[in-house]
Structures are given as structure tokens and as C-alpha cells.
């Protein structure tokens with residue numbers, strides 16, 4: 001990958017690669033100033049999770065995919081970090097389940113929107129996809145939010161019953177849930193407002209989630225149908241996983 005010099009045998013290879021992808025995205029103007037801080041917080045939680053998909057996250061991923069596939073209308077919302085780290089996989093997922101993607105960024109500037117939209121168009125071209133890319137002309141507002149972050153597209157977020165919004169802001173997540181939608185959030189931090197507000201919380205790293213979803217689709221796997229699904233339990237399990245693995249590793253007597 002261009003000037004990326006780390007050796008795949010390096011123990012921190014995956015982490016270094018993701019940092020590099022974000023650095024490149026920042027150079028292209030895809031990210032807001034706070035994007036790397038948000039990533040750093042995610043990395044810290046990923047350390048606690050052992051940088052792997054834990055079983056409760058995999059079940060939530062399956063159930064989320066099931067909801068997306070069976071929705072009358074769904075959409076995948078993309079911001080800068082998500083596009084940089086998992087843009088290709090999420091575009092392939094959108095193509096496979098036949099839904100649009102919508103660029104929806106917290107700090108909306110015309111320049112960043114343009115770079116992100118063009119980047120996604122280039123993924124369509126490169127991989128021979130025909131995914132509808134929304135976000136250039138927002139024509140609706142999410143009720144209960146002030147300013148530019150309320151903007152969205154009628155054809156996408158506004159009218160979809162199920163939405164995948166990785167790395168979402170807690171406030172916007174809450175507003176989307178209040179609209180009656182099934183809101184699927186991907187957030188490494190199980191304590192965040194987004195995690196606690198969402199309908200389905202996948203406590204996992206976005207590029208792993210996107211790869212997991214893609215392989216579930218490609219293998220045509222049987223998906224968890226979410227019978228008796230309780231999101232609070234999913235969150236509890238991720239916190240329990242962290243506390244249990246730390247207490248075992250460091251022989252903590254709690």
C-alpha cells in the first residue's frame with residue numbers, strides 16, 4: 001500500500017495499517033480535525049477487547065445484518081473515519097443488499113462532502129458497483145437536532161426504517177431512535193451514549209464488522225434472527241468480557 005512501510009509480521013501491523021489509512025484520508029481532506037482523537041479512543045477500547053470480534057459482537061452483527069436484509073427500506077450512513085477504514089467493504093455490502101449509502105458527517109463542510117462523495121464514486125467504478133450514493137443534496141431534517149448535523153436525505157436516512165450508522169454521535173443516534181427507526185451502531189466503546197441509545201450495538205471495530213458482514217453475505221450464512229434480542233444484554237456482555245479477561249490476565253481478585 002503506497003508508502004506504508006510496516007511489515008505484516010509486526011505485532012501491531014493491523015493497528016499501524018489503520019492509522020496509516022486515516023493519515024492518508026486526512027491528507028485527502030476526508031476527515032474532521034477530531035477524527036484521529038475519536039480513533040484513538042476507539043483503539044483504547046479495542047485493546048481492552050483484545051483487538052478481536054468477541055462472541056456477543058458477532059451475534060449483534062448477524063442480527064443487524066438480518067434486520068438490514070429484511071427491512072423494507074434501509075441505508076448505510078458513512079462518515080469520514082468509516083469511509084477511510086471500511087469504505088470498500090461497506091459499499092460492497094450496500095451493493096449486495098441493494099441499499100443506498102448516505103454520506104452524513106458531523107462537521108459538514110462542502111469540501112469534505114465533495115471529497116467523500118468522489119471517493120465513494122471511485123469505489124463504485126473500481127469494483128464495478130452501482131450503489132446509489134446520497135448526501136450531496138440533503139432535503140430533510142432529523143427532528144430534534146439543531147444546525148447542519150440535522151441534515152439528511154429524504155430518500156435515505158429520513159425514510160429508512162433500518163439504518164446502519166457506524167461511529168455515530170450519541171445525540172444524533174438518540175434523535176434517530178426517537179424517529180422510530182432501528183438504529184444499528186458500531187462503537188468500540190460500550191459506555192458511549194451512542195452505544196446505550198442504539199437499537200443494536202455492535203461493540204467491535206468497524207473494519208472487522210464490515211468484513212464479518214461481507215463474509216456472512218458471501219457464505220450465505222444462517223443469521224441470528226434476534227428472537228428475544230435485548231440490546232442491554234449485548235452491552236453488558238461486552239463489559240463483562242473486558243472485566244473477565246482483565247481479571248484473568250492480571251489475576252485480579254474482584
Ligand code: ATP
Pocket residue numbers: 038039040041042043045081085167168169170171186187188189192193194195204205206207
Ligand atoms: P457519544 O457521542 O456516543 O456519547 P463520544 O462523544 O464519546 O460518544 P464520538 O466522538 O461520538 O464519541 O465517537 C467516537 C467513538 O467512536 C469512540 O469513542 C470510539 O469508541 C468509536 N470508534 C472510533 N474508531 C472506531 C472504529 N474504528 N471502530 C469502531 N468504533 C470506533
Ligand code: MG
Pocket residue numbers: 167168169170187192193194195
Ligand atoms: Mg458516539
